[in-house]
Each structure stands twice: as C-alpha cells, then as structure tokens.
Amino acid sequence: MNTEQILSEIREANLSYMMLAQSLxxxxREQALFRLGISEETATLLEMLSPAQMMKIASGNTLLCRMRCDDDLVWNLLTNHGKSAANDSVSRLHASILMAGRHREAA
Known part of the structure; x- marks a missing residue:
C-alpha cells in the first residue's frame, strides 16, 4: 500500500467515524458518549457539524479516532489468550467495565 492509498483510507475512516458519531x-446521546469515549463538549461540536464541515475535517491526514484499548490487560481480556470459550462473555464484560471506568475518569 503506497502513501496515497494510506491517506485515502484515513480520509475515508475519518468521514465514516464522524458520520457514525453524529448519528449516535x-x-x-448518553450511549454515544459511552460508546465513543468522548466528552459532552466534543459531542456537542460533532452534533452541530454540517456535511461540508465534516468533509473538510475528514480530509486531513491524521486519523481522528483512536484505539481505546491501550493496555495489555484490556487486550488480553478481549482476545482471550489462553482462555476457554466459556469465559469469553465474562472477559468481554470485564473489558467493557474497565473501558467504561476509564471513560468516566477522562470525562
């Protein structure tokens, strides 16, 4: 994949993310804040963006969304390395609780 293809993928991901965020x-609103991991202020800004503004913002070369799972504990819970399928739902629930707690701390 060359640089232009990567930048095109980033622009597409940005626009998709902003459209999804605005729709949520x-x-x-409460579910959106939780699921997206954004603040009330960010939600207000995203909600008010026009399609033209979203296109302009999305056209940058920086990815707007980021991975919320930024530590080994959450990744291990989500991927279930070394665990049976029976523990899958418990592990995912635990990961969700950890990520939700981090969202509350950031807000």
Whole structure:
C-alpha cells in the first residue's frame, strides 16, 4: 500500500467515524458518549457539524479516532489468550467495565 492509498483510507475512516458519531449522538446521546469515549463538549461540536464541515475535517491526514484499548490487560481480556470459550462473555464484560471506568475518569 503506497502513501496515497494510506491517506485515502484515513480520509475515508475519518468521514465514516464522524458520520457514525453524529448519528449516535443524535439518536442516544448518553450511549454515544459511552460508546465513543468522548466528552459532552466534543459531542456537542460533532452534533452541530454540517456535511461540508465534516468533509473538510475528514480530509486531513491524521486519523481522528483512536484505539481505546491501550493496555495489555484490556487486550488480553478481549482476545482471550489462553482462555476457554466459556469465559469469553465474562472477559468481554470485564473489558467493557474497565473501558467504561476509564471513560468516566477522562470525562
């Protein structure tokens, strides 16, 4: 994949992410804040963006969304390395609780 293809993928991901975020915010704000891991202020800004503004912001070369799973504990819970399938739902629930707690700390 060359540089231009990577930048095109980033622009597409940015636009998709912002459209999803805006849709979630408009349909269920509390769920959007939790699922996206964003602040109330960011949600307000995203909600008010026009399509032209979203296109302009998305056209940058920096990815706007980021991985919320940024530590080994959460990744291990999500991937279930060395665990049976029976523990899958418990591990995912534990990971969700950890990520939700981090969202509350950041807000």
């Amino acid at each position: 915010i408009r349909s269920d």
